């Protein structure tokens with residue numbers, strides 16, 4: 001049986017597909033872009 005902690009440790013971090021910044025995990029998934037790129041108007 002696989003160690004749960006190891007499983008999460010091996011998960012790749014989400015990165016913005018536009019600027020490459022790390023995406024902060026939230027309850028709702030923004031997709032593949034960070035907060036800044038998701039709301040370019042601001």
Ligand SMILES: [Zn+2]
Nearest residue numbers: 016019034037
């Ligand atoms: Zn971005």
